[in-house]
Amino acid sequence: MATVSVTDISKTYPNGAQAVRPASFDIADGELIVLVGPSGCGKSTLLRMVAGLEDITTGDLRIGERVVNDLDPAERDIAMVFQNYALYPHMTVAKNMAYGLKNRGASKDAIATKVAEAAEMLSLTPLLDRRPSQLSGGQRQRVAMGRAIVRDPALFLFDEPLSNLDAKLRHQMRVEIRNLQRRLNVTAMYVTHDQVEAMTMADRIFVLNAGGIEQIGTPSEIYRTPASTFVASFMGAPPMNLLNGNADGGKVRVGESAVQMPCADGSVLLGIRPEEVAVSPMGTIPFKLTLIEELGASRLLHGTVAGQDFVVNAPNDDIALAEELMLEFPTNALHLFDAETGKRL
Amino acid sequence: MTKITRNKKPIRLSDIVDHAILILGGLLMLFPVYLAFTTTSHDNITLSREGLQFGFGDQMGHNFYAAMFEKGGFSEQIDGTTMLMNSLILGIGFAVGKIVLSMAAAYAIVYFRLRFATFAFWVIFTTILLPLEVRILPSYEVVTGLGMANTYGGLIVPLLASATGTFFFRQFFLSVPEELVEAARIDGAGPGKFFIDILVPLSRTMIAAIFIIMFVYGWNQYLWPTLITTDEGLFTLVRGIKQITQSIYEGNQIPEYGQAWALAIIAMLPPVVIVIFFQSWFVKGLVESEK
Numbered sequence A: 001m002a003t004v005s006v007t008d009i010s011k012t013y014p015n016g017a018q019a020v021r022p023a024s025f026d027i028a029d030g031e032l033i034v035l036v037g038p039s040g041c042g043k044s045t046l047l048r049m050v051a052g053l054e055d056i057t058t059g060d061l062r063i064g065e066r067v068v069n070d071l072d073p074a075e076r077d078i079a080m081v082f083q084n085y086a087l088y089p090h091m092t093v094a095k096n097m098a099y100g101l102k103n104r105g106a107s108k109d110a111i112a113t114k115v116a117e118a119a120e121m122l123s124l125t126p127l128l129d130r131r132p133s134q135l136s137g138g139q140r141q142r143v144a145m146g147r148a149i150v151r152d153p154a155l156f157l158f159d160e161p162l163s164n165l166d167a168k169l170r171h172q173m174r175v176e177i178r179n180l181q182r183r184l185n186v187t188a189m190y191v192t193h194d195q196v197e198a199m200t201m202a203d204r205i206f207v208l209n210a211g212g213i214e215q216i217g218t219p220s221e222i223y224r225t226p227a228s229t230f231v232a233s234f235m236g237a238p239p240m241n242l243l244n245g246n247a248d249g250g251k252v253r254v255g256e257s258a259v260q261m262p263c264a265d266g267s268v269l270l271g272i273r274p275e276e277v278a279v280s281p282m283g284t285i286p287f288k289l290t291l292i293e294e295l296g297a298s299r300l301l302h303g304t305v306a307g308q309d310f311v312v313n314a315p316n317d318d319i320a321l322a323e324e325l326m327l328e329f330p331t332n333a334l335h336l337f338d339a340e341t342g343k344r345l
Numbered sequence B: 001m002t003k004i005t006r007n008k009k010p011i012r013l014s015d016i017v018d019h020a021i022l023i024l025g026g027l028l029m030l031f032p033v034y035l036a037f038t039t040t041s042h043d044n045i046t047l048s049r050e051g052l053q054f055g056f057g058d059q060m061g062h063n064f065y066a067a068m069f070e071k072g073g074f075s076e077q078i079d080g081t082t083m084l085m086n087s088l089i090l091g092i093g094f095a096v097g098k099i100v101l102s103m104a105a106a107y108a109i110v111y112f113r114l115r116f117a118t119f120a121f122w123v124i125f126t127t128i129l130l131p132l133e134v135r136i137l138p139s140y141e142v143v144t145g146l147g148m149a150n151t152y153g154g155l156i157v158p159l160l161a162s163a164t165g166t167f168f169f170r171q172f173f174l175s176v177p178e179e180l181v182e183a184a185r186i187d188g189a190g191p192g193k194f195f196i197d198i199l200v201p202l203s204r205t206m207i208a209a210i211f212i213i214m215f216v217y218g219w220n221q222y223l224w225p226t227l228i229t230t231d232e233g234l235f236t237l238v239r240g241i242k243q244i245t246q247s248i249y250e251g252n253q254i255p256e257y258g259q260a261w262a263l264a265i266i267a268m269l270p271p272v273v274i275v276i277f278f279q280s281w282f283v284k285g286l287v288e289s290e291k
């Protein structure tokens, strides 16, 4: 258990590519933070710097009270779970979990106790004598977790640990990891490109974009007040609708229609989430419907508003669907972004 | 374990033809071996008078016994057993030495950020163009200069440096997932531990495959042992057979053909045994990777 404190950390690879731009943040004791962003945005690089698998180009990294920049991964008091599990193929489950402890010179008895405990916690006890090749994907992932747990690390690191699992198992493991992390009360950094994982698991989310941290916030902050159009469209499925508009005297005009929205005059992007749009005959914004996607509980209406692509997530009740519908934008659901910088206004 | 059930397929004509060809090929390969056995079972007089024998005689036991245990050679000091030992020392020493050396080289090239690792690899690789036969005189100079003529060291060491093993291990190491290395680092395994605890066990089928190839190669060495060992106590089997037939030209007694044939058969056996013993590993090493 420890806090993590990062000051102006950055990474430039030897080939000159800057994968992580200088970033500073703190992680509280026992907190689970999720680094989320599209592929190639630098999530893994950031995590691997914390792990000690990549050198830190600039800045300071503290785990607990220590600056650990120059420590080996093994000395940083961390444990890491990899996307492809990275289990030692020639060792049994028990040996896989024990290996780290053995290298630290723990006694045989201590190792046996710890491994048994972790196996119990993860329901791996009947599998202890198996090889990784004799396990299913989910079980392998559990073993990887077990290997992390037995070491009692100050910090857990996860790099897309669930990407190789099928959807159902992913959901189950998500809950399991979260429970385990709470129960052990250990600080954790979790990397994923899946915004649903980020939303459901995180105490706080770090949204990364092109090597920089775009926004840090709790899941609801990220959802309700995205700091930029990037965050707005990345977090949420389907993504937030963004309409080009013109602010003019307290109103934002989009095509023929306008919504009340006080802000400085100029070009803006008007954002609204598909699930917050209401289809109603009383609405003021015309919508041209082109495609319907059934989701079961609701349905997605694809179409255009003022010639721009627009999606509505409508409840699956008996609204009469026609090619021309009227939409209502609740004022408190509207977001405004600068058209040029994409920053929230 | 699951039970294996075979589908009963009707036998097709092409199957019969295929098998006929295979069986014919097998017989063709085995016939000389059979001839070796039958010829060994006759006495020297018959052999020098009539040549190869197609049927079995009654001297098999005697010839093998004489070949293995009767002291012979110029010094009247060596027998087949000594030569067998020498051949085993050469074969095993060569194979083990080669594996250790090439694994270490491949490990350094793949896992350490050496400045000229790629360059070093290609330099090692080009030595494929310089087999022992090409550099045999300088090698001889160096080994005798070091006073290693007529030693096991002199026999084995100059043969060890080679690119093939390094190449195979390098390719294998490159295919070991990076994450495994990282997991081991986090688990506190330094370079030595990683090598011993992870890499060597992962490579074991590879090691077995290379061991077979190299053992047979070392066992069959002829030119180098002939050059570097003059002391009969260090003669290998492959070399010793020649020593016996040589007396055709030198001695005035009938050459010991029977014994020579017996030695030839004994020289053939260990490679066969090794291949049979390691066969499943060999195939695994070539086709499967447990990663």
Ligand SMILES: Nc1ncnc2c1ncn2[C@@H]1O[C@H](COP(=O)(O)OP(=O)(O)O)[C@@H](O)[C@H]1O
Pocket: A013, A014, A015, A017, A018, A019, A037, A038, A039, A040, A041, A042, A043, A044, A045, A046
């Ligand atoms: N070893 C490396 N050398 C050079 N560039 C790298 C290296 N590893 C990653 N990168 C680059 O750094 C950026 C971030 O990569 P990464 O952290 O793996 O992204 P993510 O995990 O978010 O998908 C990418 O543009 C990638 O091409």
Ligand SMILES: [Mg+2]
Pocket: A043, A044, A045
């Ligand atoms: Mg990644």
